[in-house]
Amino acid sequence: MPKSKRDRAVTLSKTKKKGREHKELIVNSIRETVENYNSIYVFSFENMRNLKFKEFRDQLKPTSRFFLGSNKVMQVALGRSVADEIRPGLYKVSKLLRGDTGLFLTNMSKEEVESLFNKYEEYDFARTGSTATEKVELSSGPLEQFTHEMEPLLRKQGMPVRLNKGVVELVSDFVVCEEGKPISPESARILRLLGIKMATFKLHLICRWSPEDFELYREGLDESDVESA
Structure with missing residues (x-):
């Protein structure tokens, strides 16, 4: 039986030693976690608020797991091509980790996830440099x-x-x-x-992967965009 790609040691040799060790831990953690959940989503975020996000994450801890950080490291964990993806089709997920994005792994149903993300928003005070929503x-x-x-x-x-x-x-x-x-x-x-709040912390689903299918959520994206990314 061929050796599983999930068990392969990962070395990110272009980084400094301390950073490399930390990144290898993240890669291996993602690869181990993938086995425990039915679906994987890529989501984007706007006006991130760490405390609010922690509350949201803790609320879903019994059924789900979030990963935020370096997109490159998360891409390495999932596999950036058909040749090194750890499960069939995950390279498509990897290619959509661009900009302000994260991974959401869950055993919740598709309907539950879509409802949760579509409804979630938290208002907060705007930070320097953000765009005013009103005069x-x-x-x-x-x-x-x-x-x-x-x-x-x-x-x-x-x-x-x-x-x-x-x-x-x-x-x-x-x-x-x-x-x-x-x-x-x-x-x-x-x-x-x-007391005027102009920032809205929101999460947007980009794609969903499961062993059975792959689905894009973001308007204007199609499979050709993933293949060419």
Whole structure:
């Protein structure tokens, strides 16, 4: 009987020693885990929030396993071609690990996974450099949501404020951010102080693999895209 590709020792010789050992552990962990689950998905993410993702991962721990990290390392684990894939068809999964992506291995039904991922979203405060989803403009006048102690902090963020009888007052209209434009560090802080959340952490399914079939989810992708990747 030919030796299983899953048992083959993996050496990533182009990396530094400490990094190589860590990557070999990940490769071997993925290869061992593949045997325990019925389906493998590639998913992409936007506005990643580590704490929210950890909560989501822990919720699914009884039935599933996530892998995030170097796409190249995950590709090596699954196999990047027909010749070195560890199970038939997994090289197609490997080719779709590009950009902000991860692996989701599960024993849940296809319907359960699709429903879970399609419904999942978490709102959070936007970070510096992200795109504003709306225009936020403050009109001149009292800003009663802020205490007088916050006046120096607001002024430091570029807001034209002053204290008027102990009340923070905006002396002229002020645009915090413009829809479609990058959010500056100062704008990100002001939006947080105002309690305005503009970032949505979402997960999107790209493909599904099982021993019986392979399915693409992302609109505009077809099998030829996978073959040419």
